[in-house]
Amino acid sequence: MNDVFDGLYQVVLGRKSNPQEGSYTCYLFEKGLDKICKKVGEEAAEVIIAAKNGENGETAGEICDLLYHLMVLMAQQGIALEEVTAILEQRRRKIGNLKVIHQSDHES
Numbered sequence: 001m002n003d004v005f006d007g008l009y010q011v012v013l014g015r016k017s018n019p020q021e022g023s024y025t026c027y028l029f030e031k032g033l034d035k036i037c038k039k040v041g042e043e044a045a046e047v048i049i050a051a052k053n054g055e056n057g058e059t060a061g062e063i064c065d066l067l068y069h070l071m072v073l074m075a076q077q078g079i080a081l082e083e084v085t086a087i088l089e090q091r092r093r094k095i096g097n098l099k100v101i102h103q104s105d106h107e108s
């Protein structure tokens, strides 16, 4: 993907293999999957709230929090960044992804 994502993911993986005192990432790994999933949910909700408030700066910050917590989840589950980027790349090559939307789906 890009160097920033890769660099952050390497730090997260490093925290998993080499725990350090005072590390928030290590704290999440210690707490485990339920806590990490809870944080992903919370951060996603915060992105939604910021976006609905029309605060782009705040929304960008919340997106960063969400991406970081997703990376912690990926590392906890043993999902390589390359696995995700390969799927994104595969999808990028495909266009016309809009499926037929039923009227009831469209309204919700």
Ligand SMILES: N=c1c2ncn([C@@H]3O[C@H](COP(=O)(O)OP(=O)(O)OP(=O)(O)O)[C@@H](O)[C@H]3O)c2ncn1[C@@H]1O[C@H](COP(=O)(O)O)[C@@H](O)[C@H]1O
Residues within 6 Å of the ligand: 008, 011, 015, 022, 023, 024, 025, 026, 039, 064, 065, 068
């Ligand atoms: N990108 C992040 C990052 N984004 C958000 N956060 C932390 O995520 C937390 C989210 O705040 P919340 O108020 O939701 O959570 P909290 O109240 O602090 O804690 P809990 O709710 O989880 O108990 C904050 O403590 C932020 O510091 C991050 N912590 C770490 N990183 C990256 O991870 C690297 C390693 O950090 P450490 O593991 O702390 O050394 C850093 O250099 C950063 O690059």
